[in-house]
Amino acid sequence: MSGIGKKIISWYAEQGRELSWRETKDPYKIWIAETILQQTRIQQGIQYYYRFMERFPDVVMLAEAEQDEVLKYWEGLGYYSRARNLHAAARQLVEDFGGNFPHHHDQLMLLKGVGPYTSRAISSFAFGQATGVLDGNVMRVMSRLLSDPSPINEQKTRKSWQLIIDDWVAGHDSRDFNHAMMDLGATICTPTNPGCLICPLMDGCKAYKEGTIGFLPQKKKLKRKVRYFQFVILYNEKDEIGIQKRPEKGLWGGLYEVPNREVSLHSWEKGEITKGLHFHHELKHVFTHFDMMIKVYEGPAAHWEGSPNIQFIPIDKISIFAFAKGVLKIFERMGF
Ligand code: SF4
Structure with a gap:
């Protein structure tokens, strides 16, 4: 797809969402917000985020805290390994990186609990590194742009789409590009009834041309x-x-x-x-x-x-x- 970066960034300048926690370039704040907001509704997560930041305003304060207290601030959010990992990674950051976040996603992945999504989010949003950030919204948009039925919950799909989105982001403002893709998924390329007629990427969208929107994205069914x-x-x-x-x-x-x-x-x-x-x-x-x-x-x-x-x-x-x-x-x- 040619010109996707330019089109989506100009759409974002006019139509992007104003989200308060997005304003920052502080890697610590981005890390905490992204970790809390995984598998948590924004409205619920954001209250936890502010409470957490008030008590643990920087990586040193978090590293010095007792695990029991960190867990107490997480109580009710579920997926407690996230809180335990945050605490362990804060200690790693202090001990191994002098309290500073590395810029590249490969190095961020060395931190406990930091996976491909969070490492790339920090790398892009805090340091402007040219890498694509694949969340659920972006995966949906990509499945449609490419008209690709590969299951979005499979590792190999994520790996191959990562290469594609990294190519799209190259040469553009990475923060704006990634926020734009997320916003497009959240507000226009929605799971049902996407607003194709007002979509800035309609011209190059394969699913729109081929009439496959209703079948995308595909997910592999996991037996519970x-x-x-x-x-x-x-x-x-x-x-x-x-x-x-x-x-x-x-x-x-x-x-x-x-x-x-x-x-x-x-x-x-x-x-x-x-x-x-x-x-x-x-x-x-x-x-x-x-x-x-x-x-x-x-x-x-x-x-x-x-x-x-x-x-x-x-x-x-x-x-x-x-x-x-x-x-x-x-x-x-x-x-x-
Ligand atoms: S044209 Fe429609 S399906 Fe394609 S990216 Fe835009 S909103 Fe999504």
Whole structure:
């Protein structure tokens, strides 16, 4: 496609969105905003962003913080590995890079949790490096411009489109180009009813010419896994509830939870649970790669064995600890 950069940048100058967090060229702010806004709605994410920036205004403050506190500022956002990685990468930046961000995406990728998207976003938005930034909106626009049915959730599609977009951005203002592509996807080349007649790229759009817009983009269907859990709300004689800290690594790493165990579908359905505990409610918690089906039981702690690290806290002290979102949902249903 020739002239795409010029066309889209002039469209952006007139029609681009004004988004406050975009004004900055500070790599730290861009990194935090991009990390929070992944898999989070803008409206919800932006509140977290401002709270987070107020407490951890620069990379040194973040590196010096305790992980528990960082997780507390992330509570409710989900995907807690993002917060743990931010914290670890802040320490890497201080120790290995003197507190400064490298400019090139290859070097940014050395930081814990920084992948192809975030490294290129920082590299382009903070340092103006000529690289394309592929988010979901941009992938949709590209699938249509190229009329390419390759599944957008496959690594090899991303790799080959990265080369194409890097070619498009060359010789242009990289910040403007990437923001323009994102905005075009968010406001005109929308998932349904795209506004082709007012699109600055209509002339060169293959999907428009070939009538394939409705079929694009394509995604490979991933089979969702379902796992079954029993969670227990255990009370001691003072009516305090039992909580425990999860291991640092893995699901909900470093966060607090109530005792629980994974069981077979058969046991879960039959409600096989220790005598003396009673069913309270059932809920589903959705992760990226699987659905967690939860049955919640409650009863005296004396009836439960197998949670050696349990500690008891008064219900009104729950807010002091950082709990996983799924556990917060349980507390809400329990009326805590
Ligand atoms: S012409 Fe239509 S389908 Fe093609 S990029 Fe523009 S809005 Fe998207």
